[in-house]
Amino acid sequence: MKNIHTIITACFTLSLLFVSCIEDEQLVQLGQGTLSLSGLELQAVATEQVATRALSEDFTVQVYKEGAITPDTTFTYQSTQQSGSKVTLNVGNYYLKAYNAAHADGDYTRAVYCYQSEVFTIKEDWITYVNAYVPMVNYAVRLALPATFDIFFTLDSFTITAGGGSVSLSRNGETAYFDIPTSTTAFSYTLTAINNDGERQTHTGTYGYRTNDVEASREIQPGTVYEVTYSYVTQQLEVNN
Structure with missing residues (x-):
């Protein structure tokens, strides 16, 4: 009987170790990477000659997991910042939205800028670079x-x-x-x-x-x-x- 108890205990311990290994492997698979929003520029309106121009106001940036209805993270891209923004995300597919205050307020008596990116992939220990060129929608x-x-x-x-x-x-x-x-x-x-x-x-x-x-x-x-x-x-x- 003692031998049987020992065998059962050993099997249970091995099962726990096996489950733990699976969980550890899943954690590795759910590693993290970095999104670098290298630049955020306004698309030129039709009367201008240049392709883009610098921001004159702060923009809200929301990053969504593909298929999600709420953003994974939200941050402000300031008009005065000299370099891009970086955020850490779990590996997976994402897209981002960028918009100005007029869009958030629904105020079409001002220039309204809004942009949604294509889907991009965050890989473990990789930096994914994204540039946003935001058009005026009114x-x-x-x-x-x-x-x-x-x-x-x-x-x-x-x-x-x-x-x-x-x-x-x-x-x-x-x-x-x-x-x-x-x-x-x-x-x-x-x-x-x-x-x-x-x-x-x-x-x-x-x-x-x-x-x-x-x-x-x-x-x-x-x-x-x-x-x-x-x-x-x-x-x-x-x-x-």
Whole structure:
């Protein structure tokens, strides 16, 4: 009987050791690696010539395990930081989201930036490098009158109507931001100016899906700044993008 008890005890001990080895192996398999967000830059809007530009505000970065609905980690990528950010993660597949405060607030009266990366893999004891190029997801309208406009006219008002709302700009060079339209695909604008003879002149226009039976479709695109200017040749407002 004593021998049987000894054999049972030995088998139980071996079982515990076997389970412990399996758990240790699983822990090794669930090792950790490093995500290095090497850089976070803004994609240029359509009116600019450079490909990217530096941040002018802090961005929130969330890292998600593939298939998860809550982030694994969240951190702030500051506009003033000189190098990238590094975080330690368990091995596996992940993706990240980066966005500014306007996106978090749902405030489309400002430039809204939001980005979601492709899935990347974190390997044990490896550094995975990711660069984020964040696009503007709404659009903007800017008043861009010629430099000599003030010689001949005094700007009285400039109003943009889009998505059921209106925004007035009081100075040349100002910009208004709008959400990408869902029910309407155009914006209209009205400029009132007074010439040197004291005569008030009003100019209007529409840009978008189709302004008349002749013009081709012009779809409003996210990440675009549409500049409204005045042509001395046609004596009308024109939209550049």
